[in-house]
Amino acid sequence: xxxxxxxxxxxxxxxxxxxxxxxxxxxxxxxxxxxxxxxxxxxxxxxxxxxxxxxxxxxxxxxxxxxxxxxxxxxxxxxxxxxxxxxxxxxxxxxxxxxxxxxxxxxxxxxxxxxxxxxxxxxxxxxxxxxxxxxxxxxxxxxxxxxxxxxxxxxxxxxxxxxxxxxxxxxxxxxxxxxxxxxxxxxxxxxxxxxxxxxxxxxxxxxxx
Amino acid sequence: xxxxxxxxxxxxxxxxxxxxxxxxxxxxxxxxxxxxxxxxxxxxxxxxxxxxxxxxxxxxxxxxxxxxxxxxxxxxxxxxxxxxxxxxxxxxxxxxxxxxxxxxxxxxxxxxxxxxxxxxxxxxxxxxxxxxxxxxxxxxxxxxxxxxxxxxxxxxxxxxxxxxxxxxxxxxxxxxxxxxxxxxxxxxxxxxxxxxxxxxxxxxxxxxx
DNA sequence: ATGAATTTAGGACAAATGTACTAAATTTTC
DNA sequence: GAAAATTTAGTACATTTGTCCTAAATTCAT
Numbered sequence: 001x002x003x004x005x006x007x008x009x010x011x012x013x014x015x016x017x018x019x020x021x022x023x024x025x026x027x028x029x030x031x032x033x034x035x036x037x038x039x040x041x042x043x044x045x046x047x048x049x050x051x052x053x054x055x056x057x058x059x060x061x062x063x064x065x066x067x068x069x070x071x072x073x074x075x076x077x078x079x080x081x082x083x084x085x086x087x088x089x090x091x092x093x094x095x096x097x098x099x100x101x102x103x104x105x106x107x108x109x110x111x112x113x114x115x116x117x118x119x120x121x122x123x124x125x126x127x128x129x130x131x132x133x134x135x136x137x138x139x140x141x142x143x144x145x146x147x148x149x150x151x152x153x154x155x156x157x158x159x160x161x162x163x164x165x166x167x168x169x170x171x172x173x174x175x176x177x178x179x180x181x182x183x184x185x186x187x188x189x190x191x192x193x194x195x196x197x198x199x200x201x202x203x204x205x206x207x208x209x
Numbered sequence: 210x211x212x213x214x215x216x217x218x219x220x221x222x223x224x225x226x227x228x229x230x231x232x233x234x235x236x237x238x239x240x241x242x243x244x245x246x247x248x249x250x251x252x253x254x255x256x257x258x259x260x261x262x263x264x265x266x267x268x269x270x271x272x273x274x275x276x277x278x279x280x281x282x283x284x285x286x287x288x289x290x291x292x293x294x295x296x297x298x299x300x301x302x303x304x305x306x307x308x309x310x311x312x313x314x315x316x317x318x319x320x321x322x323x324x325x326x327x328x329x330x331x332x333x334x335x336x337x338x339x340x341x342x343x344x345x346x347x348x349x350x351x352x353x354x355x356x357x358x359x360x361x362x363x364x365x366x367x368x369x370x371x372x373x374x375x376x377x378x379x380x381x382x383x384x385x386x387x388x389x390x391x392x393x394x395x396x397x398x399x400x401x402x403x404x405x406x407x408x409x410x411x412x413x414x415x416x417x418x
Numbered sequence: 419a420t421g422a423a424t425t426t427a428g429g430a431c432a433a434a435t436g437t438a439c440t441a442a443a444t445t446t447t448c
Numbered sequence: 449g450a451a452a453a454t455t456t457a458g459t460a461c462a463t464t465t466g467t468c469c470t471a472a473a474t475t476c477a478t
Binding site: 019021022100101102103104106107113116117120144145146147148151154155157158159161162163165166168169170185188189191192193199203206207 | 228230231309310311312313315316322325326329353354355356357360363364366367368370371372374375377378379394397398400401402408412415416
């Protein structure tokens with residue numbers, strides 16, 4: 001069970017570097033230091049590798065959710081939410097080829113697509129719950145119109161899914177710089193909803209510290 | 210000069226349907242009703258087709274900007290901004306393969322990438338100007354923190370670039386439904402910045418009418 | 419109308435690629 | 449320690465794909 005892990009690790013790196021769509025069986029075998037035949041023994045197709053990596057990412061994110069859920073609700077604050085978002089962003093970045101080739105992968109792997117939709121639905125519920133807790137803690141202003149919180153969830157979800165693609169196209173920065181830049185931007189979407197007390201807590205972050 | 214246009218039209222449709230990365234020379238020639246040899250005569254590579262389509266999209270968007278710029282500043286309002294965004298969304302949707310294969314295309318066509326970055330920079334300036342005009346017209350609250358307007362521009366730009374990818378993955382709706390849903394979401398990002406008067410103008414839209 | 423230029427069709431050809439197969443090597447089991 | 453099971457390497461094969469070439473057909477200019 002060692003070679004499989006090795007293959008997945010190298011595939012993750014290679015896919016991230018050059019895009020999962022432009023890697024061949026021979027490319028990956030070479031990068032993993034094994035023969036093409038052996039690669040085929042462990043994974044019949046490259047799609048199978050992609051799928052395995054997807055479920056690895058999901059597992060990593062689930063682990064994060066679990067540790068965040070252990071936090072008492074009273075301790076939740078905009079700052080905590082930011083810290084959690086930033087951690088998630090770092091995990092996503094390690095599997096960024098998935099977000100960069102999103103549409104293509106989803107079209108090729110219907111199972112992944114179905115799973116991802118459920119994941120997004122769960123995330124939607126989580127985010128909504130997050131806002132409710134923040135509101136109960138006096139961190140959020142009440143909605144200015146019906147459905148404002150739901151709209152925020154949709155916007156935040158979109159940014160969460162595609163910030164990497166945006167960074168890839170628009171910025172030249174490295175990993176740390178991108179994560180910092182976009183987790184800050186993510187936080188900024190929350191700013192308009194905050195009470196003065198909530199805003200005060202994150203003001204240094206918004207200023208760029 | 211007729212076959213070239215025919216090729217581009219069919220390519221746009223085919224790329225939209227199946228993704229530009231999964232189309233072969235023979236696929237496109239067949240769809241255009243011409244021989245592969247003839248296709249090669251007009252476009253040496255598929256990348257050349259993609260590039261031509263990109264510049265078509267840019268031309269269509271520029272035409273829209275020009276007509277919007279003809280509008281007197283006093284007439285600008287959240288509602289007008291929404292109408293413009295919605296038109297742009299419709300144009301983008303006609304070339305959605307470009308947004309769906311964004312990263313891959315940008316990696317393969319450095320010229321397009323460079324051009325697109327400049328385009329985004331211009332858009333950033335435009336959007337910023339838009340907010341200034343809206344603020345001067347009494348439609349916007351002043352920023353709650355320094356740089357809030359700039360943050361909105363970044364968020365709006367990201368949503369503008371990737372709403373189609375998000376729709377492709379998360380929704381089953383058709384074109385009209387998707388455009389309506391996401392141009393509304395785009396508008397919703399503006400809501401928190403609006404004065405009470407500004408919000409009043411778009412409240413029916415946010416409610417879903 | 420006729421020669422030149424352009425456009426088109428059809429297919430050839432080599433490179434690349436996924437897949438499958440066989441045999442050797444290594445590990446595991448008893 | 450020997451047999452069985454697993455893992456690995458190497459390669460062959462058929463298919464696909466981009467590119468190029470030639471000749472026919474069509475259009476254009478004079």
